[in-house]
Amino acid sequence: MRIPQIRMSQTFAQLGIETEKPQQTIQQPKAEMAIQQQPTELKIERSPSILEIDQTRAWEEANLKGPATLARDWASASRQQGLEGIARRAEEGGQLAAIERGGNALADVAQTKSHPPPALFNITFIPSYGSVQFRFTPTKLDMNWTQGGVKIDAKSHQPLHEYKPGHVNIYLKQQESLTIEVMDQGLDVKV
Known part of the structure:
Protein backbone atom coordinates (compact mmCIF):
# COMPACT_ATOMS: atom_id res chain seq x y z
CA MET A 1 0.00 0.00 0.00
CA ARG A 46 39.50 126.84 42.66
CA SER A 47 40.33 130.21 44.07
CA PRO A 48 44.08 130.74 44.14
CA SER A 49 45.97 131.27 47.35
CA ILE A 50 46.92 134.87 48.03
CA LEU A 51 50.09 136.06 49.74
CA GLU A 52 50.10 139.77 50.53
CA ILE A 53 53.34 141.41 51.64
CA ASP A 54 53.14 144.96 53.02
CA GLN A 55 56.60 146.58 53.08
CA THR A 56 55.42 150.15 53.53
CA ARG A 57 56.89 150.51 57.03
CA ALA A 58 60.21 148.94 55.97
CA TRP A 59 60.55 151.38 53.04
CA GLU A 60 59.68 154.30 55.30
CA GLU A 61 62.32 153.24 57.82
CA ALA A 62 64.92 153.16 55.01
CA ASN A 63 63.71 156.66 54.02
CA LEU A 64 62.44 155.36 50.68
CA LYS A 65 59.01 156.91 50.96
CA GLY A 66 56.56 157.88 48.29
CA PRO A 67 56.30 161.53 47.20
CA ALA A 68 53.09 162.21 49.12
CA THR A 69 54.47 160.68 52.33
CA LEU A 70 57.77 162.55 51.96
CA ALA A 71 55.98 165.88 51.47
CA ARG A 72 53.78 165.23 54.51
CA ASP A 73 56.76 164.22 56.70
CA TRP A 74 58.86 167.20 55.57
CA ALA A 75 55.98 169.59 56.21
CA SER A 76 55.51 168.15 59.70
CA ALA A 77 59.27 168.25 60.47
CA SER A 78 59.55 171.81 59.10
CA ARG A 79 56.66 172.97 61.26
CA GLN A 80 58.21 171.35 64.34
CA GLN A 81 61.64 172.88 63.65
CA GLY A 82 60.02 176.26 63.02
CA LEU A 83 58.19 176.12 66.36
CA GLU A 84 61.35 175.03 68.16
CA GLY A 85 63.28 177.88 66.50
CA ILE A 86 60.63 180.41 67.57
CA ALA A 87 60.73 179.07 71.14
CA ARG A 88 64.54 179.21 71.22
CA ARG A 89 64.59 182.79 69.94
CA ALA A 90 61.93 183.82 72.42
CA GLU A 91 64.02 182.34 75.22
CA GLU A 92 67.19 184.07 73.97
CA GLY A 93 65.25 187.33 73.63
CA GLY A 94 64.04 186.93 77.20
CA GLN A 95 67.65 186.42 78.41
CA LEU A 96 68.88 189.45 76.48
CA ALA A 97 65.97 191.56 77.71
CA ALA A 98 66.93 190.78 81.32
CA ILE A 99 70.35 192.42 81.07
CA GLU A 100 69.38 194.74 83.90
CA ARG A 101 69.43 191.89 86.33
CA GLY A 102 73.08 191.57 85.87
CA GLY A 103 75.19 188.83 84.55
CA ASN A 104 76.56 188.38 81.17
CA ALA A 105 73.49 187.43 79.14
CA LEU A 106 75.10 187.99 75.73
CA ALA A 107 78.09 185.76 76.60
CA ASP A 108 75.77 183.05 77.91
CA VAL A 109 73.76 183.04 74.67
CA ALA A 110 76.99 182.94 72.61
CA GLN A 111 78.37 180.10 74.78
CA THR A 112 75.20 178.03 74.31
CA LYS A 113 75.23 178.53 70.54
CA SER A 114 78.94 177.77 70.15
CA HIS A 115 78.85 174.59 72.26
CA PRO A 116 75.64 172.73 71.44
CA PRO A 117 74.88 169.55 73.38
CA PRO A 118 76.32 166.37 71.85
CA ALA A 119 74.16 164.76 69.21
CA LEU A 120 72.21 161.73 70.31
CA PHE A 121 72.87 158.57 68.34
CA ASN A 122 71.69 155.03 68.54
CA ILE A 123 71.97 151.81 66.53
CA THR A 124 68.88 151.01 64.52
CA PHE A 125 68.39 147.98 62.31
CA ILE A 126 66.64 148.70 59.04
CA PRO A 127 64.10 147.27 58.54
CA SER A 128 63.12 146.71 62.13
CA TYR A 129 61.57 143.45 63.26
CA GLY A 130 57.88 143.29 62.36
CA SER A 131 58.02 146.11 59.81
CA VAL A 132 57.14 143.71 56.95
CA GLN A 133 53.58 142.43 57.28
CA PHE A 134 52.48 139.12 55.76
CA ARG A 135 48.91 138.00 55.12
CA PHE A 136 48.16 134.62 53.57
CA THR A 137 44.81 133.38 52.30
CA PRO A 138 44.90 129.64 51.48
CA THR A 139 43.49 128.10 48.32
CA LYS A 140 39.79 127.30 48.36
CA LEU A 141 38.84 124.21 46.39
CA ASP A 142 35.23 123.22 45.63
CA MET A 143 34.53 119.94 43.87
CA ASN A 144 31.03 119.04 42.71
CA TRP A 145 30.31 115.87 40.79
CA THR A 146 27.28 114.36 39.17
CA GLN A 147 27.22 110.61 38.88
CA GLY A 148 26.68 109.25 35.38
CA GLY A 149 25.48 105.80 34.50
CA VAL A 150 24.75 103.30 31.80
CA LYS A 151 21.40 102.95 30.05
CA ILE A 152 20.89 99.57 28.42
CA ASP A 153 17.90 98.85 26.16
Missing part, protein backbone atom coordinates in the same frame (compact mmCIF):
# COMPACT_ATOMS: atom_id res chain seq x y z
CA ARG A 2 1.20 3.33 -0.86
CA ILE A 3 0.88 6.21 1.47
CA PRO A 4 0.20 9.44 -0.27
CA GLN A 5 2.55 12.29 0.40
CA ILE A 6 1.43 15.69 1.28
CA ARG A 7 3.49 18.60 0.12
CA MET A 8 3.01 21.87 1.83
CA SER A 9 4.54 25.12 0.66
CA GLN A 10 4.02 28.36 2.35
CA THR A 11 5.09 31.96 2.01
CA PHE A 12 5.32 34.24 4.94
CA ALA A 13 3.65 37.58 5.04
CA GLN A 14 6.00 40.51 4.57
CA LEU A 15 5.38 43.96 5.91
CA GLY A 16 6.72 47.03 4.17
CA ILE A 17 7.59 50.16 6.10
CA GLU A 18 8.04 53.53 4.45
CA THR A 19 9.29 56.33 6.65
CA GLU A 20 9.56 60.00 5.98
CA LYS A 21 11.91 61.67 8.47
CA PRO A 22 10.65 64.64 10.42
CA GLN A 23 12.18 68.02 9.56
CA GLN A 24 12.87 70.71 12.07
CA THR A 25 14.55 74.11 11.63
CA ILE A 26 15.26 76.57 14.42
CA GLN A 27 16.56 80.07 13.76
CA GLN A 28 17.44 82.43 16.56
CA PRO A 29 17.51 86.12 15.48
CA LYS A 30 20.10 88.13 17.35
CA ALA A 31 18.95 90.32 20.18
CA GLU A 32 19.17 94.07 19.64
CA MET A 33 20.98 96.01 22.32
CA ALA A 34 21.54 99.75 22.66
CA ILE A 35 23.97 100.99 25.30
CA GLN A 36 24.26 104.66 26.19
CA GLN A 37 27.02 105.81 28.52
CA GLN A 38 26.22 108.94 30.49
CA PRO A 39 29.57 110.28 31.69
CA THR A 40 30.20 111.41 35.23
CA GLU A 41 30.68 115.17 35.45
CA LEU A 42 33.24 116.66 37.79
CA LYS A 43 33.36 120.42 38.27
CA ILE A 44 36.30 121.90 40.14
CA GLU A 45 36.30 125.53 41.18
CA ALA A 154 17.73 95.20 25.14
CA LYS A 155 15.15 93.76 22.75
CA SER A 156 15.07 89.99 22.45
CA HIS A 157 13.43 88.05 19.61
CA GLN A 158 11.57 84.75 19.81
CA PRO A 159 13.20 81.84 17.98
CA LEU A 160 11.72 80.93 14.58
CA HIS A 161 10.73 77.27 14.82
CA GLU A 162 9.42 75.18 11.93
CA TYR A 163 8.55 71.53 12.37
CA LYS A 164 7.28 69.10 9.78
CA PRO A 165 6.35 65.83 11.46
CA GLY A 166 7.59 62.56 10.06
CA HIS A 167 5.32 59.88 8.61
CA VAL A 168 5.43 56.10 8.86
CA ASN A 169 3.43 53.99 6.37
CA ILE A 170 3.15 50.32 7.18
CA TYR A 171 1.68 48.11 4.46
CA LEU A 172 1.49 44.45 3.51
CA LYS A 173 4.20 43.91 0.99
CA GLN A 174 3.60 40.16 0.46
CA GLN A 175 0.47 38.21 1.28
CA GLU A 176 0.99 35.04 3.26
CA SER A 177 -0.01 31.82 1.56
CA LEU A 178 -0.23 28.10 2.32
CA THR A 179 -0.47 25.54 -0.48
CA ILE A 180 -1.14 21.89 0.36
CA GLU A 181 -0.74 19.26 -2.40
CA VAL A 182 -1.19 15.54 -2.25
CA MET A 183 1.60 13.82 -4.13
CA ASP A 184 0.55 10.35 -5.17
CA GLN A 185 0.25 9.52 -8.83
CA GLY A 186 -1.12 6.14 -8.48
CA LEU A 187 -3.98 6.98 -6.34
CA ASP A 188 -7.20 7.55 -8.01
CA VAL A 189 -9.55 8.75 -5.55
CA LYS A 190 -13.07 9.20 -6.42
CA VAL A 191 -15.49 10.42 -4.14
Whole structure:
Protein backbone atom coordinates (compact mmCIF):
# COMPACT_ATOMS: atom_id res chain seq x y z
CA MET A 1 0.00 0.00 0.00
CA ARG A 2 1.20 3.33 -0.86
CA ILE A 3 0.88 6.21 1.47
CA PRO A 4 0.20 9.44 -0.27
CA GLN A 5 2.55 12.29 0.40
CA ILE A 6 1.43 15.69 1.28
CA ARG A 7 3.49 18.60 0.12
CA MET A 8 3.01 21.87 1.83
CA SER A 9 4.54 25.12 0.66
CA GLN A 10 4.02 28.36 2.35
CA THR A 11 5.09 31.96 2.01
CA PHE A 12 5.32 34.24 4.94
CA ALA A 13 3.65 37.58 5.04
CA GLN A 14 6.00 40.51 4.57
CA LEU A 15 5.38 43.96 5.91
CA GLY A 16 6.72 47.03 4.17
CA ILE A 17 7.59 50.16 6.10
CA GLU A 18 8.04 53.53 4.45
CA THR A 19 9.29 56.33 6.65
CA GLU A 20 9.56 60.00 5.98
CA LYS A 21 11.91 61.67 8.47
CA PRO A 22 10.65 64.64 10.42
CA GLN A 23 12.18 68.02 9.56
CA GLN A 24 12.87 70.71 12.07
CA THR A 25 14.55 74.11 11.63
CA ILE A 26 15.26 76.57 14.42
CA GLN A 27 16.56 80.07 13.76
CA GLN A 28 17.44 82.43 16.56
CA PRO A 29 17.51 86.12 15.48
CA LYS A 30 20.10 88.13 17.35
CA ALA A 31 18.95 90.32 20.18
CA GLU A 32 19.17 94.07 19.64
CA MET A 33 20.98 96.01 22.32
CA ALA A 34 21.54 99.75 22.66
CA ILE A 35 23.97 100.99 25.30
CA GLN A 36 24.26 104.66 26.19
CA GLN A 37 27.02 105.81 28.52
CA GLN A 38 26.22 108.94 30.49
CA PRO A 39 29.57 110.28 31.69
CA THR A 40 30.20 111.41 35.23
CA GLU A 41 30.68 115.17 35.45
CA LEU A 42 33.24 116.66 37.79
CA LYS A 43 33.36 120.42 38.27
CA ILE A 44 36.30 121.90 40.14
CA GLU A 45 36.30 125.53 41.18
CA ARG A 46 39.50 126.84 42.66
CA SER A 47 40.33 130.21 44.07
CA PRO A 48 44.08 130.74 44.14
CA SER A 49 45.97 131.27 47.35
CA ILE A 50 46.92 134.87 48.03
CA LEU A 51 50.09 136.06 49.74
CA GLU A 52 50.10 139.77 50.53
CA ILE A 53 53.34 141.41 51.64
CA ASP A 54 53.14 144.96 53.02
CA GLN A 55 56.60 146.58 53.08
CA THR A 56 55.42 150.15 53.53
CA ARG A 57 56.89 150.51 57.03
CA ALA A 58 60.21 148.94 55.97
CA TRP A 59 60.55 151.38 53.04
CA GLU A 60 59.68 154.30 55.30
CA GLU A 61 62.32 153.24 57.82
CA ALA A 62 64.92 153.16 55.01
CA ASN A 63 63.71 156.66 54.02
CA LEU A 64 62.44 155.36 50.68
CA LYS A 65 59.01 156.91 50.96
CA GLY A 66 56.56 157.88 48.29
CA PRO A 67 56.30 161.53 47.20
CA ALA A 68 53.09 162.21 49.12
CA THR A 69 54.47 160.68 52.33
CA LEU A 70 57.77 162.55 51.96
CA ALA A 71 55.98 165.88 51.47
CA ARG A 72 53.78 165.23 54.51
CA ASP A 73 56.76 164.22 56.70
CA TRP A 74 58.86 167.20 55.57
CA ALA A 75 55.98 169.59 56.21
CA SER A 76 55.51 168.15 59.70
CA ALA A 77 59.27 168.25 60.47
CA SER A 78 59.55 171.81 59.10
CA ARG A 79 56.66 172.97 61.26
CA GLN A 80 58.21 171.35 64.34
CA GLN A 81 61.64 172.88 63.65
CA GLY A 82 60.02 176.26 63.02
CA LEU A 83 58.19 176.12 66.36
CA GLU A 84 61.35 175.03 68.16
CA GLY A 85 63.28 177.88 66.50
CA ILE A 86 60.63 180.41 67.57
CA ALA A 87 60.73 179.07 71.14
CA ARG A 88 64.54 179.21 71.22
CA ARG A 89 64.59 182.79 69.94
CA ALA A 90 61.93 183.82 72.42
CA GLU A 91 64.02 182.34 75.22
CA GLU A 92 67.19 184.07 73.97
CA GLY A 93 65.25 187.33 73.63
CA GLY A 94 64.04 186.93 77.20
CA GLN A 95 67.65 186.42 78.41
CA LEU A 96 68.88 189.45 76.48
CA ALA A 97 65.97 191.56 77.71
CA ALA A 98 66.93 190.78 81.32
CA ILE A 99 70.35 192.42 81.07
CA GLU A 100 69.38 194.74 83.90
CA ARG A 101 69.43 191.89 86.33
CA GLY A 102 73.08 191.57 85.87
CA GLY A 103 75.19 188.83 84.55
CA ASN A 104 76.56 188.38 81.17
CA ALA A 105 73.49 187.43 79.14
CA LEU A 106 75.10 187.99 75.73
CA ALA A 107 78.09 185.76 76.60
CA ASP A 108 75.77 183.05 77.91
CA VAL A 109 73.76 183.04 74.67
CA ALA A 110 76.99 182.94 72.61
CA GLN A 111 78.37 180.10 74.78
CA THR A 112 75.20 178.03 74.31
CA LYS A 113 75.23 178.53 70.54
CA SER A 114 78.94 177.77 70.15
CA HIS A 115 78.85 174.59 72.26
CA PRO A 116 75.64 172.73 71.44
CA PRO A 117 74.88 169.55 73.38
CA PRO A 118 76.32 166.37 71.85
CA ALA A 119 74.16 164.76 69.21
CA LEU A 120 72.21 161.73 70.31
CA PHE A 121 72.87 158.57 68.34
CA ASN A 122 71.69 155.03 68.54
CA ILE A 123 71.97 151.81 66.53
CA THR A 124 68.88 151.01 64.52
CA PHE A 125 68.39 147.98 62.31
CA ILE A 126 66.64 148.70 59.04
CA PRO A 127 64.10 147.27 58.54
CA SER A 128 63.12 146.71 62.13
CA TYR A 129 61.57 143.45 63.26
CA GLY A 130 57.88 143.29 62.36
CA SER A 131 58.02 146.11 59.81
CA VAL A 132 57.14 143.71 56.95
CA GLN A 133 53.58 142.43 57.28
CA PHE A 134 52.48 139.12 55.76
CA ARG A 135 48.91 138.00 55.12
CA PHE A 136 48.16 134.62 53.57
CA THR A 137 44.81 133.38 52.30
CA PRO A 138 44.90 129.64 51.48
CA THR A 139 43.49 128.10 48.32
CA LYS A 140 39.79 127.30 48.36
CA LEU A 141 38.84 124.21 46.39
CA ASP A 142 35.23 123.22 45.63
CA MET A 143 34.53 119.94 43.87
CA ASN A 144 31.03 119.04 42.71
CA TRP A 145 30.31 115.87 40.79
CA THR A 146 27.28 114.36 39.17
CA GLN A 147 27.22 110.61 38.88
CA GLY A 148 26.68 109.25 35.38
CA GLY A 149 25.48 105.80 34.50
CA VAL A 150 24.75 103.30 31.80
CA LYS A 151 21.40 102.95 30.05
CA ILE A 152 20.89 99.57 28.42
CA ASP A 153 17.90 98.85 26.16
CA ALA A 154 17.73 95.20 25.14
CA LYS A 155 15.15 93.76 22.75
CA SER A 156 15.07 89.99 22.45
CA HIS A 157 13.43 88.05 19.61
CA GLN A 158 11.57 84.75 19.81
CA PRO A 159 13.20 81.84 17.98
CA LEU A 160 11.72 80.93 14.58
CA HIS A 161 10.73 77.27 14.82
CA GLU A 162 9.42 75.18 11.93
CA TYR A 163 8.55 71.53 12.37
CA LYS A 164 7.28 69.10 9.78
CA PRO A 165 6.35 65.83 11.46
CA GLY A 166 7.59 62.56 10.06
CA HIS A 167 5.32 59.88 8.61
CA VAL A 168 5.43 56.10 8.86
CA ASN A 169 3.43 53.99 6.37
CA ILE A 170 3.15 50.32 7.18
CA TYR A 171 1.68 48.11 4.46
CA LEU A 172 1.49 44.45 3.51
CA LYS A 173 4.20 43.91 0.99
CA GLN A 174 3.60 40.16 0.46
CA GLN A 175 0.47 38.21 1.28
CA GLU A 176 0.99 35.04 3.26
CA SER A 177 -0.01 31.82 1.56
CA LEU A 178 -0.23 28.10 2.32
CA THR A 179 -0.47 25.54 -0.48
CA ILE A 180 -1.14 21.89 0.36
CA GLU A 181 -0.74 19.26 -2.40
CA VAL A 182 -1.19 15.54 -2.25
CA MET A 183 1.60 13.82 -4.13
CA ASP A 184 0.55 10.35 -5.17
CA GLN A 185 0.25 9.52 -8.83
CA GLY A 186 -1.12 6.14 -8.48
CA LEU A 187 -3.98 6.98 -6.34
CA ASP A 188 -7.20 7.55 -8.01
CA VAL A 189 -9.55 8.75 -5.55
CA LYS A 190 -13.07 9.20 -6.42
CA VAL A 191 -15.49 10.42 -4.14
